Amino acid sequence: MEKYVKIFAWRRTHHPSGAGVLRLIKSKKLSIYSIIKTSLPAALDLASQPIVWLVEAVFIGRLSAAALGGVGFALQIILLTITVLLTFVMGAIILINRYLGSNDRWGANHILGQTIMTGVLFSLVIGITWYFGSPLLFQIIREKEFMANVPVPETYLSGIDSGIQYLKIIALFAPIILTNFMAVSMIRGVGDTHLSMIINITINLTNIILRPILIYGLFGFPRLEVQGAAIAVCTSHTIGFLMTLYALRRPTATLFLSMSELTTPNWKSIKQLFKLGLPTTVEQLVWSGGQLVVSGFVAWMGIRELALHQVFLRIQGVLSMFYLGFGLTSMSHMGKHMGANAHSHAEWTGKMTHRIAFLFVLLVLIFMMVFSGPCFIFSFEKKMPFLLTFNFARFLLSFPWSNCQKP
Template sequence: MILENNSRLKIIWNLAWPVMVSQILQTLLDIIDMYFVSNIGVNEAAAVGIGASIIGVIIVITQLIATGAIALISRKTGENDDKAVLEITGQALILSIAIGILISILGFSLSTSIIKLFGVEIEVAKNSINYLKIVSLSMPFVFFNLTGRAILQARGDTKTPMLIFGLMNLVNIILDPILIYGLFCFPRLMFMGAPLATAISNVFASVLMFKIILRKIFNDEIKKCLQVLSIKMNLICKILKIGSYSAVQAISRPITGLVMYKIANYSGTKAVAAFTIGGRIFNLVFIFLAGLNLSISVLVGQNLGKKDIESAESIVKDGIKLALINMLIFSLPYFMFAKYLMFIFTKDFEVINIGANYLRIVYIGVIFVIYPIVYGGAFVGAGDTAPPMIASLVANLCFKLPMAYILSKVFSMGANGVWIAISLSVLLEAAIIIYHFRLGKWKNKNVF
């Protein structure tokens, strides 16, 4: 029994750690990218911040395809149904390119209107529009890359996507100074060099992704690849049906976050600063949890495909234990050294005190995020993505936003009221998803 348990933990870890490394590499890229741009000027740095935030929301739409692909491919991989895996892969790739092209056209043509909504200064707006237009042109490649990553991950290969995206980030980092400052024989593009570097690195990654998928999924047979690229509406509808719930859930989070910034602003600029810094610090907690969520999704899907419900349940239980260990490890610095963590990012004592309260109050609730993360992964693997969406929407939109306003404004609790609302919303989301999970319907979910 101990050997079986250790074996499961090893499998979960082997799937999780490449995702963790990818998260760290992406964070590193964001920091380096911002470093080069901020050296040009404050307006340029602000423009990248706005443009990248919008692109971040747009990229969430890839959940439409990625979640459905993971659920269906992991299930069919568990059933050893290679023909179905090929067909689902083909339809997912068709969807990625089609939706990517549509988003590209909309993003490019509506960039000016979108940036105007932010009401920023003329120079910042001009740069933001250019950033959005250039990166929008690469959206078909972005969607192809993220869908390809989901396809490989669903088959249990998380290392190859890590390598591809790692190389993509490396190309981006190398191109940034070359294109921005005009090194070697390249022209000096200044601000325009940053989004162009991002776009080129996405095209580069697409070439690698196509070659890997052709080799690993289609055994280097172009004919076999072309055979599954004919449109099959029944499969497309299944992918979109599963993915739609996850997409709604994913899109609601950044939207909720923007509104929470507005509510936090009622307590002053320093509360917003504390909220921003605290949020960045909290990202550390989710590095392992992101990998764990993906590994649970894949393993649950594969075991349900094998009709091995007992193993699927055991994997979820192990996932809860691993997630809890992660939360206990981070609890020490977040509670005992909260002020020191804030001091790394700011020397303003008021911001430090507000931020320390944020870390301590919110972490009490965030401990229970283990259930949305692990159970949410199980639901995705089972192809039953409605319960996580319901839990997220109820907790974040219906509860957190009004509660944050009521506690901070009506009860005059200021920033602490906002932090309490965030903490309570995680508890509510956990309670809802635990309820749905224990109903057990996910075990017998029919995705075909």
């Protein structure tokens, strides 16, 4: 009799009843809905910044191809140094999700404060490096031969001068820009993707509105060209910083920024952040460093080649951020499941997110097949006529597949 009782118990455990199956199906449907609900805002949020960079390329490219190359090279330097901060951001996201999964809000807020404090200190060092190191960094660009063929060199924007001007202005606001980057990344990483989307879209819409006004001197404003583009970046990110600070100081927020945690270093927590985030940082540092090295070789070839290279890097950035949005959402859900000891559910969430991202890749592929190049030729043909001879379709179709492994 005992044998049959054990068999019956085993069958109930491994073969649930009809009601149990329905509950399981309903639970998985809700999980898929939750993944999509949080992934799409995260994808739009992350993609909005590269889209702004692409719009910036249009505005700067209409000034000169050299200016586009110089500003694009400055942007790659910025992205490479920001990668250092990913060590603490990724470590913080992992720890915060574990604390939230076990309902330990104090632990989550403690990690938030320690991460922001570390980011402020690093951003000061990074800003000083950008400002004083920019004249040396841009010597790699070869544009003497190109400038020699320009009819009126005095009125043509130099790539080296453009890049130095852009990077120096950004360096003055580095503590605000980089600290806000870290804070919004953690808000997104814990699953509050709607809030991070609102903040980033506000930043980027403000940026898009200010850029043409300050670059071309519209509505009575002075024509600042490359300097205007940098000022637009700093102004919009300052607005975003104030929004983020207000959101994190609300008592009802998912994460609360405590001033005592922000001003009291805990070396044990900082070491833990570094240990957990270092693998991701090394991966991203190799990727960003590789892109910068390639751009350095392209810059050595010439300023026109560098300008074309920057256009496609920004297109790739848009696509990469879509995939990264799915990856961060998966990490957020899995971290909370791990904190609640639901390991099987965490594994299922990771696999399902990968499948959803793959379907998204197919949609992107179709889009790229239909719109492969006319819009870029229309935007750049006046200052960069060599785009007319480029095969956009063959080149762009490789982007979705090269990025689909990133989640």
